Amino acid sequence: MDSTQSAESPSPAATPVRRSFFAAALAVVIGGVVFLAPLASGLIVLLDPLRRKPKPKLVRVTPLDALADDGLPHVFQIVVERDDAWNQYPPEPVGAVYLIRKPGEKEVTAFTATCPHLGCFIGYTQGSTEFVCPCHSAKYLLDGQRVGGDASVAPRGMDTLPVEIKADKETPDALEVYVLFERFQTGKHEKIPVA
């Protein structure tokens, strides 16, 4: 068959179709495998963050006595050991919470300072009746509800965090405020933890 071909001007059409198709298909498959293997190994590594779930941490924030029971928000830093890929850092600030304690009450409400709109740090001016996010002016009442309800740019009210009031191990009389610190997805109507 080959002998009928012209050595000077080979044309794909002159090659037997079945053999040519088989060779072409095999070339495509093998070629695909050869280039996809490194690509796949890279993609697997790239997707590694998807399997890492952050865990909420119970963090000691302040002695209860140091939190004024004036019903107003007071900002506190969240100081914890921070894991970042291969590193673990000694305790350092990783975020902030607003704590509110009503007059004469032991109970404490904690709001994360992260805006549920797009994650900016919500501001509060001492004595004001509202929280204001500096990025897109989302406003929240002191109970965390959005000012203006659904007309607000924020998709939901400020996110509360679970609070525990526990005695200090060494000085059992001194009560400490602990907050279960975690992050929530922004831009959603529901409060969904980042996982």
Place this chain on the structure above:
Amino acid sequence: MNSLLTWFEDRTGARKLLHEALYERIPGGARWRYVWGSTLVLAFVTQAITGIFLWMAYSPSTQTAWESVYYIQYEMQGGWLLRGIHHFMAQAMVVLLAIHLMQVVIDGAYRAPREINFWIGLLLALIVLGLSLTGYLLPWDQKGYWATNVATNLSAFSPAGTGEPLQKIAVGGADYGHHTLTRFFAMHAGVLPAALVGLLVVHVALFRKHGIHATKPDAKPATTFWPDQVLRDAVACLAVLAVVLGLVVWKGAELGAPADPASPYSAARPEWYFLFLFQFLKYFTGSTEAIGAIYAPGLVMAVLFLMPIIGRWKLGHRFNILFLCVLLLGAGLLTWQALDDDYYAQWHEYEEDKYPEGSDERKAYDAKFEASRTYLAAVEAAHEEAERVVELASSPSKIPPTGAVTLLRGDAKLRGPRLFTKHCGSCHNYQHTRGDDASRDIVNEAPSAPNLFGFGGRDWVAGLLDPERIISRHNFGYQSYAEDGTPRESPLLGGQMVGFVNDTIRDADVADVAEIQQEVAQVVAALSAQAALPAQEELDAKDQAAITAGLEIIRGNEGSLSCIDCHKFGDDGDLGMAPDLTGYASRRWIIDFVRDPAHNRFYGDAESDHDPPNDRMPAFGQQFDDKTLGLIADWLRGDWYEPEADEAEE
């Protein structure tokens, strides 16, 4: 659909381009020997793909380079595979380059009109070697660090005073540091690949322009690149990939311990394909070193570049082939020699009577064995360090921000034995006396101080309260020496403690023996509990009653042993006669003791009332800070991180 394709074709000419690429004419038909160029393209594309993904996880700084590579290799899913492919494909690329070059030269494919393409090919080869050299440093492990250090130091041999500035520019300063990594990384991931892509495009374009250099154009009818040659190329690429994947699974990409400029690394060697250069350099010493490092390789490159011109003559072409064969054979021989030098002690049996004692041959033979043993020991130590640092980095406390090298420097398990051997082992023995676990022994055949194996543990303390054991060579019966070096009996042997043990325990009334033995056991439990040894944690918790009883005996409130008659213990007893037993063998106690054994709190100096005073032990506080002393203390106490123990706790 068709109209869309036509629209696209009108604007890009893509189909025509593809057609031209695929239907290139191959005179003499598709052949297996044409596959090498394509395998090199595959190798490069693989490196580019895997390299970009590695880039997404790599962090070039002295505190993060090793750490990020560790994270890729051991923590990220599939990281070992990705890095493995990149690591071994780089090596495959060097082999493929050699084959490609050999084929081009043997076939005379460098001849007119392909000279320029040959030169571009040589430049590409140099770039690939540059990529290898720069890539070797990036993990910032001991191997890469020290090998690249040698390579950059070689640039100091550059002529006309350009060496030092060149070196500084390459290294980013006088010393290796952050900027060495940022520069090498920029070269490795930016400059060199860009140059390679640029030249590769020209290389392939020129190859297309001149057509394939068919060695037997009339052997078979001509065919086209697609699909027959493509299939052969694809199969060859698959084979290369299979070999690389095989190596990844079989060997895995190695990651040594993190680079430590303060830690000697006798196992430093360049990557295997540069070993011939490493060996070659051994033959040039002193002022001739520049010849081996710069001029000889330069001359070889010059001949390679001149090949198309030399090859114009028939004899010239033969010379080229011969030159290349000699070059590759020489490189192979040098590589083998380098390996044989390194593994000599492993590959050859030492023959005592091979050469007469004292002869030059014997000296050279012994030196060769010694050098090889040193290398092999360094390789083993390097593996041990690499394994240990990975264990530590994988611990729940991860890697501190100061980098993984801090983990190694602060690891008692690794550094303890080395410190002990160097600074304690010339007098002290460290040898198990019971059971079979000899794995940790650091044996001193002629000890001149107590055996410190299990120091502070119950068995060790019991040895001091046993009339037979206390006078053995493992405790107070060691061989001592006077200041002038003459042997003498251990002063502890005639000291008060031995007398006390003899009087109170050995010579106890028969009726009191059982009672005394019980008291001894309680004192042993109580005193040993002062150490709070990790290995005894459960035992101490279980025997609280015995420990409490023992404490009362030590304080002289119960029984007849009353340690505080000579020793201080907590608020009881006084210093000045015998070592303080408060917190005996605890970390703090050991650090304080080793810092100054002649301190009044311990054995006191010759002028003190201690009986006996400190016997020759130097004050190590003059040599070491508390951190280093802490490593000794932790090691003696068996206090270090072990992964199994931690996992069990979880």
